[in-house]
Amino acid sequence: MIEEASEEKPEPLSEVKEATDRRIEKQPISVQNLKAELEQAASPKIVKNDVPQQQVIAPDQSEPVQDITIETPSIKPSANKVINHEVQTNETLFSITMRYYLNSSYQAKVAEFNGITNPATDLQVGMKLNLPDPLILAFHEVKQGETLFSITMNYYQSGSFQEQLAIYNGIKDPASDIKIGMTLQIPNLLIVKVDKNETYRVLINKGKIHLRFIATMRR
Structure with missing residues (x-):
């Protein structure tokens, strides 16, 4: 006072x-x-009475008070396996999902994973898309010197999946069916079903691996 x-x-x-x-x-x-x-x-x-006076500090009006907005970080959907795809000319979200998922119903999943709100304007040629858990992992063009075994090792890190790769691509005789320049679809192993009545037997002859198709019919 x-x-x-x-x-x-x-x-x-x-x-x-x-x-x-x-x-x-x-x-x-x-x-x-x-x-x-x-x-x-x-x-x-x-x-004057020698009484210390309380100093009143007026608020600083030189800087305006700014509103602080705290944004909640968006949680990106998880995936077991993600592959990259570069958008090509004339490609759409529909065509890309049909190619990698064999079904256009995956458009919403791919759009959400990549933060796409309007595919008509957000999808640009040359942009890199992340595709979560696709059914087709890759499209491989066969090069000189490659075999079914080497291609299987490249994508699955195991030669034991040659049978699945051959069945999915309709290969019965790798020695004659696999040709330079042809494109193989590398499927997610979850979608490949091996018929018990149609199997492949691996024959090893002097370091070369061959697959022979054996048809077994029920009696």
């Missing part, structure tokens, strides 16, 4: 006059100085 300054009462003029007369007797004084002393004695004196 700030206390108000108290007002000291002025000395009576008679007392001031007596004091002035005594000073004049002891030491001469000019008229101007005498007039100043009389005016000072007649004016009230303000005595």
Whole structure:
């Protein structure tokens, strides 16, 4: 609390006059100085109490207050396997999902995984799409020196899936059916069903691997 300054009462003029007369007797004084002393004695004196005052700090209005918006990070859908696809000319989300998922119903899944809200405008030639858990993992063009075994090892890291790769691509005799330049579809093994009545037997002859188709018919 700030206390108000108290007002000291002025000395009576008679007392001031007596004091002035005594000073004049002891030491001469000019008229101007005498007039100043009389005016000072007649004016009230303000005595300030020695009380610390609380400093009030006004808020700084130089910088406007900004609203802070906290965004909740979006959670990207998970996938066991993700492959990349570069969008080509004339490709659409429909054609891409048909190629990798064999069904256009996966368009919403692919769009959500890639943050696409409007496929007509968001899908651009050359952009890289991430495809979660596709049914077709890749499209492989056979090169010189490649075999069914080497291609299987490249994509599945195991030669034991030659049978599934051959069945899915309609290969009965790898020695004659696999040709340079042909395109093989590399399927997700979950969609390949091996018929028990149609199997492939691996024959190893001098380091070369061949698959021979054996048809077994039920009696």
